[in-house]
Amino acid sequence: xxxxxxxxxxxxxxxxxxxxxxxxxxxxxxxxxxxxxxxxxxxxxxxxxxxxxxxxxxxxxxxxxxxxxxxxxxxxxxxxxxxxxxxxxxxxxxxxxxxxxxxxxxxxxxxxxxxxxxxxxxxxxxxxxxxxxxxxxxxxxxxxxxxxxxxxxxxxxxxxxxxxxxxxxxxxxxxxxxxxxxxxxxxxxxxxxxxxxxxxxxxxxxxxxxxxxxxxxxxxxxxxxxxxxxxxxxxxxxxxxxxxxxxxxxxxxxxxxxxxxxxxxxxxxxxxxxxxxxxxxxxxxxxxxxxxxxxxxxxxxxxxxxxxxxxxxxxxxxxxxxxxxxxxxxxxxxxxxxxxxxxxxx
Amino acid sequence: xxxxxxxxxxxxxxxxxxxxxxxxxxxxxxxxxxxxxxxxxxxxxxxxxxxxxxxxxxxxxxxxxxxxxxxxxxxxxxxxxxxxxxxxxxxxxxxxxxxxxxxxxxxxxxxxxxxxxxxxxxxxxxxxxxxxxxxxxxxxxxxxxxxxxxxxxxxxxxxxxxxxxxxxxxxxxxxxxxxxxxxxxxxxxxxxxxxxxxxxxxxxxxxxxxxxxxxxxxxxxxxxxxxxxxxxxxxxxxxxxxxxxxxxxxxxxxxxxxxxxxxxxxxxxxxxxxxxxxxxxxxxxxxxxxxxxxxxxxxxxxxxxxxxxxxxxxxxxxxxxxxxxxxxxxxxxxxxxxxxxxxxxx
DNA sequence: CTGTTAGCGCTTTCAA
DNA sequence: TTGAAAGCGCTAACAG
Numbered sequence: 001x002x003x004x005x006x007x008x009x010x011x012x013x014x015x016x017x018x019x020x021x022x023x024x025x026x027x028x029x030x031x032x033x034x035x036x037x038x039x040x041x042x043x044x045x046x047x048x049x050x051x052x053x054x055x056x057x058x059x060x061x062x063x064x065x066x067x068x069x070x071x072x073x074x075x076x077x078x079x080x081x082x083x084x085x086x087x088x089x090x091x092x093x094x095x096x097x098x099x100x101x102x103x104x105x106x107x108x109x110x111x112x113x114x115x116x117x118x119x120x121x122x123x124x125x126x127x128x129x130x131x132x133x134x135x136x137x138x139x140x141x142x143x144x145x146x147x148x149x150x151x152x153x154x155x156x157x158x159x160x161x162x163x164x165x166x167x168x169x170x171x172x173x174x175x176x177x178x179x180x181x182x183x184x185x186x187x188x189x190x191x192x193x194x195x196x197x198x199x200x201x202x203x204x205x206x207x208x209x210x211x212x213x214x215x216x217x218x219x220x221x222x223x224x225x226x227x228x229x230x231x232x233x234x235x236x237x238x239x240x241x242x243x244x245x246x247x248x249x250x251x252x253x254x255x256x257x258x259x260x261x262x263x264x265x266x267x268x269x270x271x272x273x274x275x276x277x278x279x280x281x282x283x284x285x286x287x288x289x290x291x292x293x294x295x296x297x298x299x300x301x302x303x304x305x306x307x308x309x310x311x312x313x314x315x316x317x318x319x320x321x322x323x324x325x326x327x328x329x330x331x332x333x334x335x336x337x338x339x340x341x342x343x344x345x346x
Numbered sequence: 347x348x349x350x351x352x353x354x355x356x357x358x359x360x361x362x363x364x365x366x367x368x369x370x371x372x373x374x375x376x377x378x379x380x381x382x383x384x385x386x387x388x389x390x391x392x393x394x395x396x397x398x399x400x401x402x403x404x405x406x407x408x409x410x411x412x413x414x415x416x417x418x419x420x421x422x423x424x425x426x427x428x429x430x431x432x433x434x435x436x437x438x439x440x441x442x443x444x445x446x447x448x449x450x451x452x453x454x455x456x457x458x459x460x461x462x463x464x465x466x467x468x469x470x471x472x473x474x475x476x477x478x479x480x481x482x483x484x485x486x487x488x489x490x491x492x493x494x495x496x497x498x499x500x501x502x503x504x505x506x507x508x509x510x511x512x513x514x515x516x517x518x519x520x521x522x523x524x525x526x527x528x529x530x531x532x533x534x535x536x537x538x539x540x541x542x543x544x545x546x547x548x549x550x551x552x553x554x555x556x557x558x559x560x561x562x563x564x565x566x567x568x569x570x571x572x573x574x575x576x577x578x579x580x581x582x583x584x585x586x587x588x589x590x591x592x593x594x595x596x597x598x599x600x601x602x603x604x605x606x607x608x609x610x611x612x613x614x615x616x617x618x619x620x621x622x623x624x625x626x627x628x629x630x631x632x633x634x635x636x637x638x639x640x641x642x643x644x645x646x647x648x649x650x651x652x653x654x655x656x657x658x659x660x661x662x663x664x665x666x667x668x669x670x671x672x673x674x675x676x677x678x679x680x681x682x683x684x685x686x687x688x689x690x691x692x
Numbered sequence: 693c694t695g696t697t698a699g700c701g702c703t704t705t706c707a708a
Numbered sequence: 709t710t711g712a713a714a715g716c717g718c719t720a721a722c723a724g
Contacts (some may be wrong), residue, residue, distance in 0.1 A: 006499060007499065007500060008412065008501065009470065009500040009501075010500075017664050044509045053493075053496050055464060055467045055468045055469065056468050057409070057426050057464075057470055058468040058469050058470075059405040059406075059408045059409050059414065059469070059470060060405075060409045061401070062405045063405050063406045063409050066354070068405065077434070077490075078430055078434050078437060079427070079430045079431045079433075079637075079654070081425070081427065081430075084424055084425045084427075084433075085425045087424050087430075087449070088423070088424050088425040088426070089449070091424060091450070091451055092451075095450065095451075100448050100450070100465075100466075101446040101448060101449060101450075102379040102416075102447060102449070103437060103447060103448070103449050104437070104441065104446070104447075105434070105437055105438075105441075115683070119401075119446075120399045120446075121355075122402050122403065123403040123404050123405070123446065124355065124403055124404075124405060147399075150399055153353065154353060154354060154355040155354070155355075155418065170552075185614065193434065200654060201669050216598075236641075237498075264643045268641070269641060291425075291582075292638045292642075295582075295611045295614070295615060295638065296638075296642050297642065297643035308425070330525050333677035340392060
């Protein structure tokens with residue numbers, strides 16, 4: 001309620017005066033790269049700064065240097081464990097590099113995504129990381145690319161997560177391969193009558209997983225007719241609804257593959273509500289290996305993506321700080337994780 | 347691999363020149379509050395900006411204006427659904443106000459938290475929101491307060507989430523009351539032999555929930571002796587380990603209350619591993635109502651906190667944009683949610 | 693090695 | 709209304 005006198009923050013100028021040195025010397029002592037400052041001066045400056053509670057104004061520093069220490073991360077939904085895990089990785093790697101992460105959410109909306117990128121450019125971030133799944137053939141797709149290209153043209157770096165984004169650096173996730181392996185594994189376990197709760201048709205990630213799964217089945221001589229594929233939202237409720245829709249057709253089903261774990265959780269619950277027994281008379285598999293799926297019943301079979309590592313990689317890829325002799329960075333391995341939701345079948 | 351020519355971003359200067367007006371006019375057309383600009387000029391500027399793909403350099407703007415559009419959010423762990431939900435709320439409200447959110451994680455480490463706050467001050471954010479649970483009597487506690495006070499003294503706003511943080515604005519969560527109500531409700535359902543998997547002793551939130559729960563039991567004439575309280579980490583694994591420890595004592599237990607949902611998930615899994623039947627021969631309850639607990643088996647009884655709303659409120663509280671006639675903002679209601687993990691007993 | 697002096701990109705008096 | 713010019717806090721030549 002009380003309006004404080006609100007004196008403005010200590011400036012470098014104040015510190016310099018307090019220490020009895022010039023602005024330049026103060027600056028050099030506090031940040032300058034080469035230690036070209038007399039130790040006794042340096043100390044006096046540091047003490048003065050300490051005494052005055054000074055912190056460098058990063059904005060001013062950024063303006064003067066023409067480069068910032070900001071990383072912008074775009075996610076579809078930060079409350080979704082897939083994205084929050086990736087974010088954790090990005091933040092971790094970023095703070096190790098002394099970078100600050102700003103997060104914006106796009107809600108899986110191409111228009112909003114474009115708008116957000118534009119807005120974020122105002123921050124002149126060093127890096128923009130896009131983790132939201134790309135929608136194929138979106139009307140905004142091209143403008144987004146243009147925006148990002150021009151961002152790169154002015155010295156920024158962009159990194160995508162998931163499927164290849166052409167001229168931009170990408171942390172590739174082998175959606176197709178992972179799904180293919182999963183399909184093989186499930187056929188190996190004796191499943192034959194599959195259904196897929198697929199994501200929205202225009203979501204690349206979703207589409208790739210569906211394709212890979214279908215390919216894997218085909219290899220094993222198992223067919224996946226279109227009527228056994230239901231497209232639904234990339235969310236828990238999407239999985240739920242999709243499953244109800246599937247069950248309504250009365251088709252006999254051995255195993256339901258949801259193209260991500262969040263959807264798979266919805267699948268399990270819908271199956272149960274319909275009187276089926278997930279992990280019993282019907283198998284369920286997902287994709288991602290978010291933490292939750294270990295704890296639901298039955299524990300979900302899935303394709304594991306090292307989500308935090310993905311985030312870390314994206315950052316390092318963009319900052320060029322990728323360690324070791326890895327040009328183009330080796331693709332992250334996905335890994336099949338069989339759990340109770342897909343027991344061997346008679 | 348190719349080092350692009352990296353021309354620098356378009357500046358306001360470029361726009362002004364392109365539009366054939368002065369810097370000042372360009373600035374006013376693009377941002378100025380009062381529309382004191384000739385419409386035809388304004389249009390020319392806007393067009394030029396569009397043509398050149400200009401975006402205001404927020405940093406420079408911040409330096410010139412002496413105020414930023416940044417909100418800093420500190421969380422213990424962004425991958426924890428409790429925090430990611432809050433973050434979602436903060437981001438939502440912030441972007442509605444045209445503010446950008448930067449997130450930093452502290453990993454429940456007081457020292458790191460202090461350090462992070464110091465670092466974040468360099469961004470001169472409008473607001474700092476601290477969502478990590480406060481540890482009581484931490485050696486850093488006082489220095490943190492000092493840091494934050496001085497931040498406020500220089501015009502910043504800080505908001506805490508959870509328990510009262512004295513001079514700072516706080517979105518209060520009624521940990522004690524919620525736990526008390528839960529205790530009552532459980533006694534009402536016929537439970538008598540309680541055990542609590544409590545959090546770390548120095549975590550205020552954890553302690554408050556424990557106290558409230560004990561009070562609620564006491565009111566009903568049910569005792570909660572110290573040996574029935576196990577302190578453990580505020581994580582899933584903490585819940586798991588705490589439960590094993592509890593079971594090892596051989597004490598007969600009706601119901602296990604974990605002071606947060608993440609821990610409760612660990613409790614359920616530990617119980618099951620030990621051959622117990624959560625929701626059957628032993629009840630389980632948590633706190634927070636994170637999305638997951640609806641999907642595990644049995645669905646968890648818990649105390650619901652409107653997490654996203656909490657985040658939103660924190661932001662509005664700090665920016666002073668709190669709508670309506672709510673001085674001090676009404677406390678957020680927690681709500682008991684009974685689910686399958688606590689059926690009526692006997 | 694230190695201090696002086698231009699900027700960085702933008703806003704905001706202050707005259708015109 | 710518009711433009712010129714003086715900053716905002718900091719860095720980076722540039723002399724000294």
